[in-house]
Amino acid sequence: MDIETCLWKQGQRLRAMRFRLGREGRRNRRAMELLVGWEGAAAEMEDQIRRIRGEMERQLVADIFTD
Template identity: 95%
Template sequence: MDIETCLWKQGQRLRAMRFRLVREGRRNRRAMELLGGWEGAAAEMEDQIRRIRGVMERQLVDDIFTDLWVYDCLIQLENDPLMRDALQRIHAQNLHPRNLIYINQPQPFPERRRRRRRRRSSP
């Protein structure tokens, strides 16, 4: 092999390596751009998750305060002497809500009785 052929092959190899490196560089650049886009989307999703968790925690706290308020109102009603007397009277009359269904049910309108005509039997 002469020196020119050897140099030509070396140059061809170098050009092929340079071409591969340029192609891989483009591929790496595209991958980095995509990665940047995905990182932005992931950050947005994390922000949404944080906001949703905040809303859920606030709703939980609101529910706890509502339950406490209802419980406090029930305690006040039980401790009120007028309400206690009214509840005792209701219990004495057996006006439990299950029994209220059967009390004061609407009565049907009285119907007029019609006289039945007797049919004559044919002889």
């Protein structure tokens, strides 16, 4: 399983957890705050992976044209 699939599945789990915690109300406010932080970190990791993959593809194309 590739990293993007793993991150997508983790995002699905985080969204489901947010829904459950949101339904349960005020007592889970701190858990919701933590969850938002985790989702932000996961989104940043996904962005970094996309940027790295894009740079690798650009380098591959550049290498092909220089040969």
